[in-house]
Amino acid sequence: LTQISFELSVGTATEMVTVEAASVAVETTMSSVALVNGQNVATLAKLSPGVANIVTKSAAMSTPRLRQDFPETMLWEPALVTDQRGRARLDFKLADNITTWKLTAVGSTRSGELGRAEEDLRAFQPFFVEHDPPRILTQGDEISYPLVLRNYLDKPQLLKASMKPEAWFSMLGPAEVPVHVQPGDAAHALFLYRALSSVTNGKQQVSAANSDVSDAAQKPVDVHPFGRPLSVTSADVIDQNGALTARIPENVIPGSLHARVKIYPNLLAHVVENLEAGLEKPNGCGEQTISSTYASLLVAELYAKSDPKPAIALKAQRYLVAGYERLLRYQAESGGFSYWGHGEAADIALTGYALAFLDHAATLTSVDDGVFQAAEQWVLQQQGLDGAWRGHWDKNDKDAMLLTAYMAETLAALKRKEAAKPDARRAGLERALAFLAAHRDLIDEPYIAASYALAAKATENEKAHSDLLDWLRKNAHEQNGGAYWILERNTPFYGWGRTGQLESTALSLRALVSDTNHSEADRALIRKGLLFLLRNEDKDGMWYCGQTTVHVLKTLLAMCSSGSNETGGKLSVRVNGKGATVLELPPTQTVVAPLETDISALMAAGDNRIELDSTTQGMMSVQLVADSYVPWESNIAVTSKPEANATSTLRFSVEYSITKLTTGDNVECRVRAERLGYRGYGMMLGEVGLPPGAEVDRESLEHALQGNYSVYRYDVEPDRVILYMWPEAGGSVFSFRFRPRFGMSAETAPSVLYDYYNPESSVTLRPRHFDVTQSQEN
Numbered sequence: 001l002t003q004i005s006f007e008l009s010v011g012t013a014t015e016m017v018t019v020e021a022a023s024v025a026v027e028t029t030m031s032s033v034a035l036v037n038g039q040n041v042a043t044l045a046k047l048s049p050g051v052a053n054i055v056t057k058s059a060a061m062s063t064p065r066l067r068q069d070f071p072e073t074m075l076w077e078p079a080l081v082t083d084q085r086g087r088a089r090l091d092f093k094l095a096d097n098i099t100t101w102k103l104t105a106v107g108s109t110r111s112g113e114l115g116r117a118e119e120d121l122r123a124f125q126p127f128f129v130e131h132d133p134p135r136i137l138t139q140g141d142e143i144s145y146p147l148v149l150r151n152y153l154d155k156p157q158l159l160k161a162s163m164k165p166e167a168w169f170s171m172l173g174p175a176e177v178p179v180h181v182q183p184g185d186a187a188h189a190l191f192l193y194r195a196l197s198s199v200t201n202g203k204q205q206v207s208a209a210n211s212d213v214s215d216a217a218q219k220p221v222d223v224h225p226f227g228r229p230l231s232v233t234s235a236d237v238i239d240q241n242g243a244l245t246a247r248i249p250e251n252v253i254p255g256s257l258h259a260r261v262k263i264y265p266n267l268l269a270h271v272v273e274n275l276e277a278g279l280e281k282p283n284g285c286g287e288q289t290i291s292s293t294y295a296s297l298l299v300a301e302l303y304a305k306s307d308p309k310p311a312i313a314l315k316a317q318r319y320l321v322a323g324y325e326r327l328l329r330y331q332a333e334s335g336g337f338s339y340w341g342h343g344e345a346a347d348i349a350l351t352g353y354a355l356a357f358l359d360h361a362a363t364l365t366s367v368d369d370g371v372f373q374a375a376e377q378w379v380l381q382q383q384g385l386d387g388a389w390r391g392h393w394d395k396n397d398k399d400a401m402l403l404t405a406y407m408a409e410t411l412a413a414l415k416r417k418e419a420a421k422p423d424a425r426r427a428g429l430e431r432a433l434a435f436l437a438a439h440r441d442l443i444d445e446p447y448i449a450a451s452y453a454l455a456a457k458a459t460e461n462e463k464a465h466s467d468l469l470d471w472l473r474k475n476a477h478e479q480n481g482g483a484y485w486i487l488e489r490n491t492p493f494y495g496w497g498r499t500g501q502l503e504s505t506a507l508s509l510r511a512l513v514s515d516t517n518h519s520e521a522d523r524a525l526i527r528k529g530l531l532f533l534l535r536n537e538d539k540d541g542m543w544y545c546g547q548t549t550v551h552v553l554k555t556l557l558a559m560c561s562s563g564s565n566e567t568g569g570k571l572s573v574r575v576n577g578k579g580a581t582v583l584e585l586p587p588t589q590t591v592v593a594p595l596e597t598d599i600s601a602l603m604a605a606g607d608n609r610i611e612l613d614s615t616t617q618g619m620m621s622v623q624l625v626a627d628s629y630v631p632w633e634s635n636i637a638v639t640s641k642p643e644a645n646a647t648s649t650l651r652f653s654v655e656y657s658i659t660k661l662t663t664g665d666n667v668e669c670r671v672r673a674e675r676l677g678y679r680g681y682g683m684m685l686g687e688v689g690l691p692p693g694a695e696v697d698r699e700s701l702e703h704a705l706q707g708n709y710s711v712y713r714y715d716v717e718p719d720r721v722i723l724y725m726w727p728e729a730g731g732s733v734f735s736f737r738f739r740p741r742f743g744m745s746a747e748t749a750p751s752v753l754y755d756y757y758n759p760e761s762s763v764t765l766r767p768r769h770f771d772v773t774q775s776q777e778n
Contacts, residue, residue: 066205067096068218074101078321082107096217098128126152129161129208130186131217134692135718136749137195138226138767141692142172144743144774146188149208151181157213161189164205168223169193179208190774195223198255225253226747227629228764231539234610235623237531241613244624250605256629259603261573261610262541263595264621265585267556271298272593273541274549275316281546282685282756284713284724285339286330286350287493290357291546293323297357298553300364302591312593321365327354328371335374336382339683340712340724348389349403349492351379352410359416372416379407380428387431391492398442400435405451406492408432412458433459443468446475446485447500450507457514469515472508476525482532483525491547494682495757499548502536505529506551513558530559539625541594544759569616571595575602576609588618632766649676651731652753652763654688659768663775666697666737671723673753674731683756686723689749690738691770696721697737704734719749743774 074095082088101121108114130148137143151157162176172192181187189208200222207216230252234244248257264270274295283292296319303313329341336346337354358372383389388400389407411429436452443449453468476483485508487500495503509529512522533543533552542549568585581597599610603626610624650673657668673686690696696716705711710732713724725732747767754762 066216066218069093069096070219071095071097076318078318094123098123098125098130125215127157127213128215129206129217131204131206131219132693133204133219133221135219135221137221137223137692138747139195139198139223140226141195141223141746142744143193143195143692143746145191145193146742146774147191147206147208148186148188149179149181150186151183153213154183156183157181157210159208159210159213161208162206163191163193164203164207166203166205168197168199168202168221169195169204197223198225199223225256225629226767227253227256227631228633228750228766230628230630232626232628233537233539233623235535235537235621237534237619237621238612238614239619240617241611242622243612244610244622246603246608246610246624246626248603248605248608248626248628249630251630252605253629253631257600257603257626258598258628259600259624259626260596260598261580261612262623262625263571263583263585263597263612264623265568265590265592265595266588266620267560268302268591269594270537270541270556270621271295271302271553272312272591274553275299275312275319277541278546278549279319280540281542282715282722282724283326283546284715284722285683286327286337286341286347287339287353288546289323289326289330290353291550293320293327294357294546294550295553296320296323297361297364298557301360304364317365320361324358324361324365324367327357328368330354331371331375335378337375342712346378348379348382348391349406351375352407353493355379355414356410359414362416367416376414376425379411380424383407383428383431387428387433387435389432397435397439398444401439401442401448402445402489403492404432404435405448405455408436408455409451409458412455429455429459433461433464437464440467443471445487445489446472446504446508447487447491449475450485450504450511453511454507454514457511465515469512472511473522473525476508476529478528479532481528482535483528484532490682491757493547493757495545495547497758498536498760499544499758502533502543502548503551505532506548506555509533510555510558513555526559530556534621534623537621537623539627545757547757569614571612571614573597573599574611574613575599576604578602580610585614585616585620650674650684650753650755650761650763651676652686652751652765654751654765656768660771661740662773663740663742666739667694668735668737670733670735672731672733673723673725673727675727675755682726684725684727685752685754685756686725687749687752688721688723689751689765689767690719690721691740691748691772692719692744692746693741694738695741697739700736704736720751740770740772742772744770744772746770746772 074097075092077090080088080090101123103119103121105117106115128150130150133145134143147161147163149159149161158178158180160176161179163171165171165175170193172194173190175191177189177191179187179189201220202223203218204221205216205218208214230249232246232248234246236242236244244261278292278295281288281292283289296316299316300313300320303309303316306313327337330337330339332338332343332346334346336348336351338344338346339350355372355375358367358375361367362372388397388404390400391403394400394403408429411425411432414425433455443452449468449471453465453472456464456468472485476485483505484501485504487496487504490496491500491503509526512526512529515522518526533555536543538544543552568587568590571583571585573580573583580599580602583595583597585595586592612622614620652674653672655670657670658665661667669688671686671688673684675684698716701714701721705714710727711723711725711734715722721736747769750767751765752762
């Protein structure tokens, strides 16, 4: 047992204190943190990750096991409670990484006194294999992989290095090679292999051993077909029974089709699904940080009164705290929140969004009063004397209606205590509502009418509320049994097109649901609107982008009833006339994730029919998701189908300076992204494909950001660089560098440009082929 002790000296709530950390005794790979006295943690012994017995005082070597647990964060425990003596104990398993961990402990008393300790925890063994293969490959890729062997022993080692065969790849050379490693040095074992078949989290295991020392490591690898990814979805709401249909392309690449049916026993299942789905989307700006965390907030709220709390509730709470801490990075000195947090000016709509999130989160976790009050004060300072808030592009009172309605609805819903001036919020809200009332005849968007209606309801203005609901009823559109509301311009967060429709529909439904006296016609309209929302859910369980998804989830929660918790029954699934499975449905009011069943084996190219039949009555939503790959077209770029009456298109190009080279050579990658036309101003995301295992020159990316004011942030993924862009007139043009780490004959990932707030507007560039010769120096 590894025992690590900290002594936390507490001070006042506003004072950072000096902390003394204490000591360790090493026995096994299970580690423990205890608040007891001991020696200095700086004397921490070297831990051997993933071993059964570590080095003893007599220096006898250990017998290792397979290392395969390589997390980026080994442990996060946000709620460790001490006993009356101020002591607590936490056991955790040491991961398999050979690295130096940063170990941080933060403590606070009930009165708010704080203490903090931070020390290094070094995990090390004197001989090991450094296994860092390409994480993502394409079928047909050929790789010359140099496995690194590091020897920190005091004598040379002659070892046999090997790569364990797996079904997803074939060796193009020997699977075992002899390697000689000098003391205090490193050597390479070269393995040549070809990716044969698609696999998710395929195993790639390597080892090196002789009679004295050995090590083995395993990493996951994904392989996908050489083709364009394509998703077909179909969704509906069924009452006891129903059917879904889907057409699979005739040219689907054999073996690439993965189809599944998702069943949502109740509306809460959509919220639970987004706990993870939202975090898998880009979250590099302030708005995305809030949106990706909102589902965690909603799930934590669902379980707020549960005791004990299930694992999903604890996970939601962790995600909520982490999201709140990330959000603080985007607060400007003015008090408002900005999109990028780089010292840029705060944004009115985003600060309103942050206020709504902080107000909601404060009921579930600790939120700094100063953060909230500074943001609210800044928002109120941006309000005009006429009561309106005006965005950068608002030229007149009609333009200002949308942002003002959004801010009025936000302020009206806040429950947290007001800013320094007691009546400031109420006065600002009254001026905003007066502006909206004075310009009632300018309302031409459901987004405005619904936001205004919700603010009127919150302030008990029943006449305005009733009048605005009438406007929404008259302006609803119906199609295929569903109902929706159209948005003609951008939302305050630059949503347009399909996402604009979804946000307007979600807001309009929430406004209609807020009326306590529903007529039969209203209930029918609400059901049709719900059908439209559920039919437009994407394959990941979201509604295209985070902002839109949050609007929909809030509406779904507003529509949840607190009826009896009836027995769920059974649901049978048939595909193309053949029985697929029978699922047990949970009780109707149980908070659960969607049920999912794989039907890939029963699906085929062409038309498919999925029939669902429940033993009990009751509405539930169902969705079919069929992911596949189709061959790349001969043309380089694939552009999304433009929306009706669209006034903008995207232009995207990625050029590599060289595609035949030697490992260690630099590749210059030149990127151009442009939006043609005015529609859809706002953030675009560009994904620039990289060859397998490429090492990106981050300094060149930083230089690109500094020299190009329309590129705000980047993320480096295993097979691509994600760029967060806000192109001005003329678009964005910039370059960065990368270099291949090993030899290959392989494809890059495809490069993609899309409108973040309307992902259906996109351009996809087919992969480029790289031939890289392994340098003799490697």
